[in-house]
Amino acid sequence: MLAARIPGILPPLTPTEALETSMIHSLSGLLDEGGINRERPFREPHHTASMAAIVGGGRSAKPGEISLAHNGVLFMDEFPEFPRTVLETLRQPIETGEVVVARANAHVRYPCRFMLVAAANPCKCGYLSDPARACARVPICGEDYMGRISGPLMDRFDLRVEVPPVAFTDLDLPEAGESSADVAARVDQARRVQSERFADHPLARVNADMEGHLLDEMARPDTEGRALLVKVAERFGLSARGYHRVLRVARTIADLEGAEDVRKPHVAEAVSYRLAMTKEV
Amino acid sequence: MVALAYTVAFEGIEARLVEVQCAVTTGIPAFSIVGLPDKAVSEARERVRAALTAMAIALPSKRITVNLSPADLPKEGSHFDLPIALALLAALDIIPHDEAAQTVALGELSLDGTLVPVVGALPAAMAAAQEDRTLLCPQACGAEAAWVGTVKVIAPRTLSEMVRHFSGQSALHPSEPGEVLGKIGARDLSEVKG
Numbered sequence: 001m002l003a004a005r006i007p008g009i010l011p012p013l014t015p016t017e018a019l020e021t022s023m024i025h026s027l028s029g030l031l032d033e034g035g036i037n038r039e040r041p042f043r044e045p046h047h048t049a050s051m052a053a054i055v056g057g058g059r060s061a062k063p064g065e066i067s068l069a070h071n072g073v074l075f076m077d078e079f080p081e082f083p084r085t086v087l088e089t090l091r092q093p094i095e096t097g098e099v100v101v102a103r104a105n106a107h108v109r110y111p112c113r114f115m116l117v118a119a120a121n122p123c124k125c126g127y128l129s130d131p132a133r134a135c136a137r138v139p140i141c142g143e144d145y146m147g148r149i150s151g152p153l154m155d156r157f158d159l160r161v162e163v164p165p166v167a168f169t170d171l172d173l174p175e176a177g178e179s180s181a182d183v184a185a186r187v188d189q190a191r192r193v194q195s196e197r198f199a200d201h202p203l204a205r206v207n208a209d210m211e212g213h214l215l216d217e218m219a220r221p222d223t224e225g226r227a228l229l230v231k232v233a234e235r236f237g238l239s240a241r242g243y244h245r246v247l248r249v250a251r252t253i254a255d256l257e258g259a260e261d262v263r264k265p266h267v268a269e270a271v272s273y274r275l276a277m278t279k280e281v
Numbered sequence: 282m283v284a285l286a287y288t289v290a291f292e293g294i295e296a297r298l299v300e301v302q303c304a305v306t307t308g309i310p311a312f313s314i315v316g317l318p319d320k321a322v323s324e325a326r327e328r329v330r331a332a333l334t335a336m337a338i339a340l341p342s343k344r345i346t347v348n349l350s351p352a353d354l355p356k357e358g359s360h361f362d363l364p365i366a367l368a369l370l371a372a373l374d375i376i377p378h379d380e381a382a383q384t385v386a387l388g389e390l391s392l393d394g395t396l397v398p399v400v401g402a403l404p405a406a407m408a409a410a411q412e413d414r415t416l417l418c419p420q421a422c423g424a425e426a427a428w429v430g431t432v433k434v435i436a437p438r439t440l441s442e443m444v445r446h447f448s449g450q451s452a453l454h455p456s457e458p459g460e461v462l463g464k465i466g467a468r469d470l471s472e473v474k475g
Contacts, residue, residue, distance in 0.1 A: 005470045019403075022428070023294045026403035031425050035459040060357050061293070101293075105355060108293035170474055180470040 002163075003075040003117045004042060008180040010073075011188050012038040017071045020111060024063050024070055041072030043114075047081040055089050055099050061106035066093055069114040079118035080148040087153055090116070094156050118157070121145070129164065158245050160276040190255040207252045215244060219251035225267040232271050246270045284371035285382040287414065288364035289405045290356050296401065296408035298385070300350040301361075303368035308344035314365065316349030318356050325362045331392040332366060336441050338375065345369065360399040363388035363417065366440060376447040384435075385409035386417040394440040402426040406434065417443065423456030430458070 013021060022036050031037075045054060045065045056064035066074055076082060093099040097113040122128035123142035125135045135141060191206065198204040201214060210218055221229060233243055247262075249270035254262045283304045289296035312326050330340060347365050349356050364386040371381035387405050389397040396419035406426035409416040415433045416426050423436025434456040437443040446453045 002473050005468050005473065008468060009470065019428070022425075023404050023407070026425060027291060027294060027401045029400040031403070031459075033424065033459055035424070036428055036461060038461055063294070106292070110293055166474060173474065177471040177473055180468075183470055 003073070003077075003119065004044075005180060006073050006075075006115070006117060007040040007042045009183040009187050010040050011184070011191050013040060013071055021071045024067050024110065028063060028068060030068070041069050042075065043069040043072070044075045044077065047076070047078045049082070049086065051083075051086050051089055054086050055093065056101045056108070056110055057103065059103075061101045061103050061108040063110050064099070064101075066090070066099060066112040066114055067110040070111050071113060072115070073117055074114045075117045075119075077119050079120045080145055084148065084150075087148075088150060091153055091156065116157075120149075122162075155239055155241055156245075158249050159273040161273065162276050186256060189258070190252065193255045193258075207248050207255070210248055210251070211244075215247060219247045219262055221247070221250060221262040221267050222264065224264040225250070225262055228264055229267050229271070232275070236275055238274075242274060246274055249273060282372070282378075284368050284378055286364045286368035286371065287382070287385045287412075288361060288387050289385060289401075289408050290354055291358070291401055291404065294404055296404040297354065298408055298412060299354070299356065299364075301364045301368045302348045302350060303365070303372040304346045304348075305341065305369075305372045306344045306346070310342040310344060312340065312345045312347075314347045314349070316347075316352040316356060317354065318349060318361070319358075321359045322349070322356045322361045325359070325365050325390075328362050328390045328392060329366045329369060332362075332390040332394040332440050333369070335392065335394040336444065338370075338373070341373070345372075358399065358401075359389040359397075360387040360401065360405075362390040363396065363419075363440075366390060367417070367443075370444065376444060380447045384415045384417045385412065388417070388419040388422070390440060396420065396437060396439060396443075398422050403428060406432050420456075424459030427456040427458040 018036055018038055021041055022031060025031050043065045049065065052058050052064065054064050054066060056062060056067055093112050094116060098109055098111050101108045101110065123138070123145045125141065127133040127135070128138060128142045194206050197218060204210055204214060207219070229243070229246060232238065238246070246267070250262045250266040253266045253269050257266070259266065283302050286301045288299050288301055290299045312330065314323055314326055333340065347368065349361070367376070367381050367384070367386050370376045371378050385405060385408060387399055387402065389399050391397050398419045398421035402418050402422035402425045405418070406416045406429040410429050410432040415435055417435050418426050420436045420438045423434050426432070426436070427434045435446060435453050436456045437446060437453055442453065445451045
């Protein structure tokens with residue numbers, strides 16, 4: 001329910017992006033009435049989907065779900081239920097933003113810059129956090145279930161949030177949440193800051209694209225922030241990828257707040273999103 | 282004399298230009314398609330023959346050879362019907378040669394000559410724009426292809442409409458881009474509870 005609302009808070013596709021996405025949709029015959037959609041695509045494959053259906057392939061190397069979600073959101077519900085081979089194939093496309101489908105009679109490159117959103121139950125029975133109903137195998141059962149998602153793949157998730165079950169008494173409450181339009185305005189503001197930042201850097205469009213020098217230059221936290229990050233990295237064994245990803249998230253949090261510099265609270269928040277469901281080493 | 286028309290073959294989201302050559306020569310009467318066609322492309326023969334018959338055009342008792350060049354690139358899909366018909370009509374001097382050679386065509390034919398929409402009109406239009414040619418596609422694909430903007434899109438409903446357009450009897454208007462779809466039934470974040 002939450003994931004399906006993500007396209008609503010993202011800024012509309014730019015004309016170039018809309019054309020890129022529509023080209024893929026055109027090849028798959030998904031454009032209705034010849035209209036081009038400026039809303040970001042939202043793809044929701046079922047967990048029985050095959051590898052070819054997700055990354056692309058088949059006899060004539062057709063685009064897969066990750067390419068259909070180009071410039072949009074790919075939502076994989078019940079993430080651990082996907083076959084392992086399918087999950088691991090996502091690793092490379094997430095990093096590079098494109099996928100090369102190589103077959104005997106075709107060698108095709110598809111773009112796939114997507115936001116991956118995954119959801120999972122905490123364990124097989126689903127009651128891990130509820131002592132009254134949890135099964136006898138707690139907590140091993142939860143670890144086993146999450147263990148189906150490999151470390152390197154999990155490492156690529158920047159934001160991890162534990163979602164407690166909603167009591168049905170809460171469902172009767174009047175609407176209290178923010179509307180999509182309000183959130184979208186904030187996102188739009190942050191994106192505008194980013195496009196100004198990367199005006200001279202053709203390779204980067206958003207904070208997630210920052211690499212190497214650019215990352216050092218644009219997302220350097222203040223002394224306190226850095227100290228915190230180093231401490232966390234040591235204690236929780238952050239990978240190099242994790243370290244860089246925390247910096248990018250911290251930069252984005254600062255942007256959302258309208259802050260010029262990345263400070264300790266921003267780093268702390270970014271770290272908290274990474275460390276949910278992580279144990280100390 | 283060889284008549285030319287152009288179409289595209291898809292390699293990922295890239296559309297590669299394919300030249301359709303049609304020669305009508307003396308010899309044992311036959312209609313053959315060469316240049317690595319797959320099953321759907323080979324079957325274009327029967328659809329083109331029937332669609333021409335529906336327009337009261339009979340194939341001459343001559344040897345008709347259609348070559349899809351580059352010949353080593355595999356051709357897949359049903360969108361080769363229209364360019365093959367176009368090259369053939371030009372070879373039969375029913376439409377002007379230069380008009381046929383100025384277009385990039387894609388579309389499937391039904392037996393009565395109606396053009397059936399195909400996938401990939403947008404990438405094809407991009408390729409046509411690069412080559413500075415007109416795009417010819419079924420009416421249902423016209424709005425999608427016209428999005429490219431820098432390409433003239435002619436989208437007839439039937440094969441006979443196309444013939445009348447090229448022979449100057451009743452010219453068709455170029456297609457307009459389709460509507461930008463808004464947020465239809467966008468779901469709102471405020472509905473999420475807990």
